[in-house]
Amino acid sequence: MTDAVGAGEGRGFYSALVLRRQLILMGLALALALSVCTDLALGPASYNLGQVIEGLLWPGQVEDQVRVILWEIRMPVALMAVVVGASLSIAGVQMQTILNNPLASPFTLGISAGAGFGAALALAFGVALVPFAVDYIIPVNAFVMAMLTSLAIYGLSLRQGVSSETIVLLGIALVFIFNALMSLIQFFASQQAVAAVVFWTMGSLTKATWPKLWIALAVLAAAAPLLARRGWQLTAMRLGDAKAESMGVRPRRLRLEVLVIVSLLAAISVSFVGTIGFIGLVGPHIARMLLGEDQRFLLPGAALSGALILSAGSILSKIIIPGTIIPIGIVTSLVGIPFFLYLILNRRVATW
Amino acid sequence: MVSLTLNAVSAAYGGRQVLSGVTTPTLPGGQLVALLGPNGAGKSTLFRRIFGLLRGGGEVRVEGATVPRPLAYMPQDNGARPVMTVYESILLARMQGRGLRVTSKDHVEVERILDLLNIRALRGRHVGDLSGGQRQMVGAAQALVQNPEILLMDEPTSALDLSRQIDLLALLHRLTREQGLLIVVAMHDLGHALRFADAVMVIGDGSLVACGATGDVVTTDLLREVFDVAARIEPCSMGSPQLIVDGRANCLRANCQQIRRSA
Numbered sequence: 092m093t094d095a096v097g098a099g100e101g102r103g104f105y106s107a108l109v110l111r112r113q114l115i116l117m118g119l120a121l122a123l124a125l126s127v128c129t130d131l132a133l134g135p136a137s138y139n140l141g142q143v144i145e146g147l148l149w150p151g152q153v154e155d156q157v158r159v160i161l162w163e164i165r166m167p168v169a170l171m172a173v174v175v176g177a178s179l180s181i182a183g184v185q186m187q188t189i190l191n192n193p194l195a196s197p198f199t200l201g202i203s204a205g206a207g208f209g210a211a212l213a214l215a216f217g218v219a220l221v222p223f224a225v226d227y228i229i230p231v232n233a234f235v236m237a238m239l240t241s242l243a244i245y246g247l248s249l250r251q252g253v254s255s256e257t258i259v260l261l262g263i264a265l266v267f268i269f270n271a272l273m274s275l276i277q278f279f280a281s282q283q284a285v286a287a288v289v290f291w292t293m294g295s296l297t298k299a300t301w302p303k304l305w306i307a308l309a310v311l312a313a314a315a316p317l318l319a320r321r322g323w324q325l326t327a328m329r330l331g332d333a334k335a336e337s338m339g340v341r342p343r344r345l346r347l348e349v350l351v352i353v354s355l356l357a358a359i360s361v362s363f364v365g366t367i368g369f370i371g372l373v374g375p376h377i378a379r380m381l382l383g384e385d386q387r388f389l390l391p392g393a394a395l396s397g398a399l400i401l402s403a404g405s406i407l408s409k410i411i412i413p414g415t416i417i418p419i420g421i422v423t424s425l426v427g428i429p430f431f432l433y434l435i436l437n438r439r440v441a442t443w
Numbered sequence: 444m445v446s447l448t449l450n451a452v453s454a455a456y457g458g459r460q461v462l463s464g465v466t467t468p469t470l471p472g473g474q475l476v477a478l479l480g481p482n483g484a485g486k487s488t489l490f491r492r493i494f495g496l497l498r499g500g501g502e503v504r505v506e507g508a509t510v511p512r513p514l515a516y517m518p519q520d521n522g523a524r525p526v527m528t529v530y531e532s533i534l535l536a537r538m539q540g541r542g543l544r545v546t547s548k549d550h551v552e553v554e555r556i557l558d559l560l561n562i563r564a565l566r567g568r569h570v571g572d573l574s575g576g577q578r579q580m581v582g583a584a585q586a587l588v589q590n591p592e593i594l595l596m597d598e599p600t601s602a603l604d605l606s607r608q609i610d611l612l613a614l615l616h617r618l619t620r621e622q623g624l625l626i627v628v629a630m631h632d633l634g635h636a637l638r639f640a641d642a643v644m645v646i647g648d649g650s651l652v653a654c655g656a657t658g659d660v661v662t663t664d665l666l667r668e669v670f671d672v673a674a675r676i677e678p679c680s681m682g683s684p685q686l687i688v689d690g691r692a693n694c695l696r697a698n699c700q701q702i703r704r705s706a
Binding site: 101102104105108191251252319322323324326327329330331332333334336337338339340379380383384385387442443 | 457494496512515516517518519521522523524525526527528530531532534535536538539540541543547550553554557563566567570582585586589
């Protein structure tokens with residue numbers, strides 16, 4: 092692939108590389124737009140794409156019923172899939188980058204499991220970790236536990252002699268601890284509460300509302316430029332700490348800064364939609380395979396691919412069994428993982 | 444012209460002193476300095492201390508620099524395999540601390556360095572697919588593209604074939620002459636040091652054993668005491684001094700004190 096362009100000028104070779112990546116990003120964005128429209132069209136009342144686009148562009152001209160279904164019921168869910176998919180994927184790509192480990196993701200570092208434990212406390216026993224937020228007790232609990240988990244990882248990474256491998260190991264240990272605690276809760280909780288906990292951990296977009304969407308979007312909009320600003324430094328991290336240092340990057344400081352930002356992204360996401368482990372691991376890998384390490388393309392690429400996977404998952408969750416919305420966490424894993432395995436087993440360039 | 448002076452420089456790793464009291468005369472630009480010393484003597488530590496990656500006592504003084512970041516450091520290869528072409532990895536080294544927009548001047552610089560090191564043909568290859576020697580050439584390019592006035596290179600020739608070792612060292616030597624750079628190269632090949640280095644610094648057990656003009660420092664005594672080899676330095680038929688190694692000296696580098704006193 093690269094040999095074919097090897098004969099040209101260095102700059103020409105680089106422009107070709109950049110052009111290809113811009114086209115891939117545009118393709119992903121287009122696919123995402125199509126996916127969101129399809130997502131909006133599907134449901135108990137089915138519309139065609141023309142109706143959806145008309146309802147989106149000229150809401151005044153369509154019937155009230157169509158407008159309410161599109162804008163009030165389906166839009167928050169469809170856009171939540173986009174925002175959460177992008178957030179989890181960005182969190183995953185930066186965790187993989189700063190820890191230089193292909194296994195790092197919000198799920199494997201225990202942030203999702205922590206959130207699940209927080210949610211289970213609320214669902215099973217009505218324990219509110221933050222007393223005043225009664226309406227939002229489940230997401231707030233999940234968020235608090237997810238942030239505490241991140242803080243534990245953050246605290247550990249401050250210690251001398253702790254390598255990035257150690258951090259990943261600690262994350263996996265935390266996953267096991269939280270799983271055990273979840274089992275303990277389910278053992279003591281009522282049958283009804285157990286069902287609620289289990290449903291929460293499957294991940295679901297159906298609880299999305301406009302206010303939740305705005306919160307998630309605000310965090311994403313704040314985090315993305317902060318990460319983009321560190322683009323060259325983050326790209327250099329993939330050359331290894333020693334090489335990055337020699338280019339003027341301070342790996343420890345960068346690692347901490349980025350860990351705080353992505354923890355917030357991941358915590359907000361899982362607290363609103365539950366455990367969707369797959370996106371934060373796979374979105375980044377797909378983006379890296381398509382676009383390479385350069386963060387100027389990898390960061391938006393990871394956001395788009397994560398959003399696309401979750402949006403497509405949302406569509407599939409409605410059409411696999413008509414009339415039933417299968418929890419999104421199940422769909423993305425069952426459909427996405429075979430696709431992911433196909434990709435990593437058939438790739439031409441080693442990405443890790 | 445730029446110059447580097449070390450004054451009682453020390454460094455510690457987790458409470459253990461790994462470098463102590465390194466004091467050199469002022470090393471002016473326009474020369475190639477070989478940093479010599481056995482494995483584990485503290486060569487890489489000294490580089491990291493000079494470059495500012497390690498804290499410690501003493502003073503690293505850089506004078507006469509005309510750019511904001513006069514130092515560049517080429518660490519030893521760490522075997523990372525990023526999904527990145529050679530061209531991108533060199534551009535990346537140049538873009539650190541700059542905006543996200545790549546200008547045509549950046550491309551001109553990258554292309555100039557590719558040609559300087561004669562690795563233009565590698566530019567589209569992925570860094571992870573390169574051989575050890577090719578990676579070393581890319582590492583040298585990443586350091587040079589930062590346009591340093593003082594360049595610290597940690598064993599840049601260790602994986603190169605003989606002709607490329609000579610090419611690279613000759614290029615570095617030429618850069619010191621043409622651009623007034625001060626280049627400090629850690630190396631194990633004493634023959635190369637004799638041939639290319641204007642001066643040598645010798646490190647043993649975390650302290651400076653000797654520092655001075657190559658011919659004055661690299662002596663039979665030093666080779667025996669620091670490197671534990673019995674060797675001679677004699678002129679070849681062409682008249683240049685050559686190193687002839689007779690074998691191990693087996694004095695287990697008992698002390699470097701004697702040489703340190705006389706240096």
